[in-house]
Amino acid sequence: MNTPLRLVSLSLVALLAGCGTEISRTSEVTGDTSPEQESSGQGSADTAVEDDTAVEDTTVADTTVEDDTTVADTTADDTTVADTTVDDTTVADTTVEDTTVADTTVDDTTVVDDTTVVDDTTVVDDTTVVDTTPPYPPAVTVLNPSTFPSPPYLMWVTQTAVSVRWETAAAEPGVVRFGYAPDALTAGYSEGVSRTTHEVRLEGLLTGSTIYYSVGTEAGATPVKSFRTAPADGAGDAFSFVVFGDNQDGPSNFRGLTPRMAAYDPDFAMSTGDCVQNGTRGEFRSQLFQPLTALASTVPFLVGAGNHERYSDSGASLFNEYMSQPDDEHCFGWRYGSMFVLFLDTENSVDPGSPQHICIENQLGSEAATSATFRAAVFHKPPRIEFWLGGRLAFPASMEAPQVRNILEPLFASYNVNIVFNGHNHLYAHTPELPNGITWVTTGGAGGTLDTQSFFWRVGTWPEIDTQISEFHFMHVNVVGSTMSLEAVAANGSILHSFSITP
Numbered sequence: 001m002n003t004p005l006r007l008v009s010l011s012l013v014a015l016l017a018g019c020g021t022e023i024s025r026t027s028e029v030t031g032d033t034s035p036e037q038e039s040s041g042q043g044s045a046d047t048a049v050e051d052d053t054a055v056e057d058t059t060v061a062d063t064t065v066e067d068d069t070t071v072a073d074t075t076a077d078d079t080t081v082a083d084t085t086v087d088d089t090t091v092a093d094t095t096v097e098d099t100t101v102a103d104t105t106v107d108d109t110t111v112v113d114d115t116t117v118v119d120d121t122t123v124v125d126d127t128t129v130v131d132t133t134p135p136y137p138p139a140v141t142v143l144n145p146s147t148f149p150s151p152p153y154l155m156w157v158t159q160t161a162v163s164v165r166w167e168t169a170a171a172e173p174g175v176v177r178f179g180y181a182p183d184a185l186t187a188g189y190s191e192g193v194s195r196t197t198h199e200v201r202l203e204g205l206l207t208g209s210t211i212y213y214s215v216g217t218e219a220g221a222t223p224v225k226s227f228r229t230a231p232a233d234g235a236g237d238a239f240s241f242v243v244f245g246d247n248q249d250g251p252s253n254f255r256g257l258t259p260r261m262a263a264y265d266p267d268f269a270m271s272t273g274d275c276v277q278n279g280t281r282g283e284f285r286s287q288l289f290q291p292l293t294a295l296a297s298t299v300p301f302l303v304g305a306g307n308h309e310r311y312s313d314s315g316a317s318l319f320n321e322y323m324s325q326p327d328d329e330h331c332f333g334w335r336y337g338s339m340f341v342l343f344l345d346t347e348n349s350v351d352p353g354s355p356q357h358i359c360i361e362n363q364l365g366s367e368a369a370t371s372a373t374f375r376a377a378v379f380h381k382p383p384r385i386e387f388w389l390g391g392r393l394a395f396p397a398s399m400e401a402p403q404v405r406n407i408l409e410p411l412f413a414s415y416n417v418n419i420v421f422n423g424h425n426h427l428y429a430h431t432p433e434l435p436n437g438i439t440w441v442t443t444g445g446a447g448g449t450l451d452t453q454s455f456f457w458r459v460g461t462w463p464e465i466d467t468q469i470s471e472f473h474f475m476h477v478n479v480v481g482s483t484m485s486l487e488a489v490a491a492n493g494s495i496l497h498s499f500s501i502t503p
């Protein structure tokens, strides 16, 4: 996460909400082809993240009203406003108390109920949204995103928000234009400061809607792409997603998979980690974001950090810079429709009492988790591995993550986790539902050199695993009501394995 620039649609105020993030971690990592060490890091502590809706130093109110617009008693949920300037809005004599903005007025604006909104924008219920700025000036030139070091990618979608990311060679104030029709990107937002890794979080979007967007500058914009926000509560019991892992160091293989993933038109994507081989900036560009653009420019994704993200970057500072994920970006929960997903980082301790253990219990005990139909977990290292490059000679016990087996598995069982997606082992492996109720999937075949099945590569025997296939692949998952159907899809589109679970 950069210092995120956020477009807050609350009460017509478009502004920057900086999130200073400091992440300190101690971890040691070695290559896959040599013994690995478990990290002694303590779950990405000391991360400071401000309330998404916290707005400081803003002034609003008693605005001049023009064009038959009347706004009264507008409420900005969870927001504080004071001493600010709002585009094209005159502000004065505002009363702001505990998230309430009173007597506000706005040019050319329609306000419904106690909601928000703006500029010729349709307002639905109390949900709302959009266009916190006046119609944004159209771009004069078309930018080619393939020339960007990191083409546009979307992360962390919710019912009302998404993070738009891209990287440019030269520092410049990035601009995101967006709207509800491909020919009407009427809303827009400029970062206002020059930077190369751009991050704009669009907030206040309509739930369950298709949003069209482009990125660029005041002068230029990329071709219009679209994505969908998460469905409303109660409507989110039918959706689909893809899961991939360990694309590291295999961009040509990964580039072959991402269009096939996108062709399923999934609602979101998840990675089980090892997005890059050594964690360098060049690798994030060439091994992850460039091959991923075929998917991530339209499908928002989230990642469970792997060990390779840290190989030349023990603090995972570039991972943290490039990703836009909740909380500390290494342990967090995320709800989409009827499913809750716990993301964690197996390079950080999960020992009882550790920050990450506390995080896991807090997340799995949350209302978002306990009220979900499905509880899933996504993280890098699996509890059981049978085949590994180099075989038994290259296989210290830590590689298999016994802490996952000994600590997390019983913990997950106590919180009724249904399914876990892992990577690290470069193949597909399926462990059908265990007596504790958990189904395990290893999907580590998105590009990195495959772990093959042979006598010389065998490192263990786990009767719990019933299927292993050493092929490049990803998971395509459909959720309909109380049935989750999963299939491992090969690079040529064939289905390698399929199964379904019910909670």
Ligand SMILES: [Fe+2]
Pocket: 274, 306, 307, 308, 380, 423, 424, 425
């Ligand atoms: Fe790994």
